[in-house]
Amino acid sequence: MPPKSTHAQKHGDKRILRVVSINVNGLRASEKKGVFDWIAKSDADVICMQETRLTHEQWTDKFKLAGWEAHLFPAEKAGYAGTAIYSRLPIKNISTGLGFELADTQGRFITGEFDLSEFGIDTPVFISSLYLPSGSSGDDAQARKDLFLKEYKEILKRWRDENRSVIICGDYNIVHKKIDIKNWSGNQKASGCLPHERAWLDHIYGELGYVDSFRVVRFDSDIYSWWSNRGQARAKNVGWRIDYQVCSPDWKARTVGAWVYRDEWFSDHAPVVIDYVLG
Numbered sequence: 001m002p003p004k005s006t007h008a009q010k011h012g013d014k015r016i017l018r019v020v021s022i023n024v025n026g027l028r029a030s031e032k033k034g035v036f037d038w039i040a041k042s043d044a045d046v047i048c049m050q051e052t053r054l055t056h057e058q059w060t061d062k063f064k065l066a067g068w069e070a071h072l073f074p075a076e077k078a079g080y081a082g083t084a085i086y087s088r089l090p091i092k093n094i095s096t097g098l099g100f101e102l103a104d105t106q107g108r109f110i111t112g113e114f115d116l117s118e119f120g121i122d123t124p125v126f127i128s129s130l131y132l133p134s135g136s137s138g139d140d141a142q143a144r145k146d147l148f149l150k151e152y153k154e155i156l157k158r159w160r161d162e163n164r165s166v167i168i169c170g171d172y173n174i175v176h177k178k179i180d181i182k183n184w185s186g187n188q189k190a191s192g193c194l195p196h197e198r199a200w201l202d203h204i205y206g207e208l209g210y211v212d213s214f215r216v217v218r219f220d221s222d223i224y225s226w227w228s229n230r231g232q233a234r235a236k237n238v239g240w241r242i243d244y245q246v247c248s249p250d251w252k253a254r255t256v257g258a259w260v261y262r263d264e265w266f267s268d269h270a271p272v273v274i275d276y277v278l279g
Helices: 027-032 035-041 139-161 195-205 213-217
Strands: 014-023 046-050 069-073 083-087 093-096 109-114 125-131 165-171 243-247 255-260 272-277
Touching: 014 125, 014 165, 014 243, 027 035, 046 165, 069 109, 083 109, 083 125, 139 195, 213 243, 213 255, 213 272, 243 272
Parallel strands: 014 046, 046 125, 125 165
Antiparallel strands: 014 272, 046 083, 069 083, 093 109, 109 125, 165 243, 255 272
């Protein structure tokens, strides 16, 4: 668990922004496993969820928290995909979708605009939850995933051209480096570890200049965020790091802590927790 502190967390004399990304693999299931109890004690400021699998009609009060602003972007298909943002900080504006069908009909992207000027950040900050498609079910699924990557890359480029300040949390369904997966050699032909997918991340982090904030401060191996439900993968820590907080370059120097929380299990994914210094 990240170090305990009050909500007004400090790094020296500066305020900390704690952001969490978690694929809940169905919010109804993870609620029963205690995810909201953990959130209440996590000292998080913003929680970005993926694969909520809820409609607005199903999103009752038990999926909300006192003192938190919450926004859901469901898929049109009930029980499928979906994203959400919970925040203890005021959200100036919420927007959903990326402007293409695969993202927008499946609830795969929601973003909150934050005014952090009181902490000396004079430009709007956009914190987003992204659920990138999986391609593991076959060639058609992989083709849809590749199309999403193509469309999304152009949007990421535009945001860099605009110098937009972003923290894009999400389940990207791609490992980046050998350090990010237990069984590297055995998965070279598996969706999520395909060379062209990893090259896509190379481009995002290289040519476009985005930052994998976890790797700013954590260089150790065997830290994963997802484990298969088969073959005792979790117990043996045979995992994949496919959940990221992808930031614009202005957040690199602000990244001061990173964890994957594994003391409790709410999903087949674990929460990825990043601390950013403000002020």
